[in-house]
Amino acid sequence: MNGMEGVFRGFDIATSGMRTELARAEIVAANVANMHVTRGADGLPYRRRTVVLEEAPAGSFADALSRADHDAAIGGARVARVVADTTTPFVPRFDPGHPHADENGFVLMSNVDLFRELVDMSVIQRSFEANVAAMQAYRAMLQSALQNIRA
Amino acid sequence: MLELGKRFEENMRVLDAMAMRANAIAHNIANQNTPGFKRFEVVFEEQLRAKGADATEVTPRLRRDMSGPPGTNNVVVTHELAEFDKVRLIYDLFSRRVAGQLAQMNRAIGAR
Numbered sequence: 001m002n003g004m005e006g007v008f009r010g011f012d013i014a015t016s017g018m019r020t021e022l023a024r025a026e027i028v029a030a031n032v033a034n035m036h037v038t039r040g041a042d043g044l045p046y047r048r049r050t051v052v053l054e055e056a057p058a059g060s061f062a063d064a065l066s067r068a069d070h071d072a073a074i075g076g077a078r079v080a081r082v083v084a085d086t087t088t089p090f091v092p093r094f095d096p097g098h099p100h101a102d103e104n105g106f107v108l109m110s111n112v113d114l115f116r117e118l119v120d121m122s123v124i125q126r127s128f129e130a131n132v133a134a135m136q137a138y139r140a141m142l143q144s145a146l147q148n149i150r151a
Numbered sequence: 152m153l154e155l156g157k158r159f160e161e162n163m164r165v166l167d168a169m170a171m172r173a174n175a176i177a178h179n180i181a182n183q184n185t186p187g188f189k190r191f192e193v194v195f196e197e198q199l200r201a202k203g204a205d206a207t208e209v210t211p212r213l214r215r216d217m218s219g220p221p222g223t224n225n226v227v228v229t230h231e232l233a234e235f236d237k238v239r240l241i242y243d244l245f246s247r248r249v250a251g252q253l254a255q256m257n258r259a260i261g262a263r
Contacts, residue, residue, distance in 0.1 A: 007170045010177045017181025024184070053185040055178075073213060074178040077185055127183055130228045134180045137235045138173060144239070145246035149253070
């Protein structure tokens, strides 16, 4: 046993968390940017998208084998997939002058709810900062150990 | 000298356990928004108590904390960060002890 085993892996793990939160932020930005798109490639309004995350196992397979005894399971988080929100309905809006209006004058708008996206974004920001805090704590821990050993 | 070597091993084992716990905490924080994720914890102190204070015979072990309703995420970020603070303090203490022992060994060999 040596006390430095896998010590730098904490940085990779915290980084994976920051990366996944950034991926979530990008999708929120895409949702907000497209919230007024009334007709996409499929002829329907823009559909709100969300990111589904999953746990990531540590490193490569060989890497995991060499640590099969204990912490091969922990490798942070990663994006599993991006899914379209098909449960929230499109919102009809009365706008007879719009080229995409139906015979009753209604236009189907995207199912993006701006307030929901804003709330999601602040959650993402907090989550990102938590990962940054973990990384800083990690760094401080190693740095004080280095200082102790040098002294 | 043998006794010193043993103490050294013990302290290194504690450092190992704390590094592993720091990794587990980072993993938990990274997965705070992963659906259905259950947090990891590192079991060490309770084994140490059971073994009667000989750290070289204890291997830190990862365990899933299955608390909370099934299928829900049970990470509480403030709790994880508080745990990290504890890990930092213990890591600091034991790295000091290791440093002291290294200095002692150095003196014994006559390097300093």
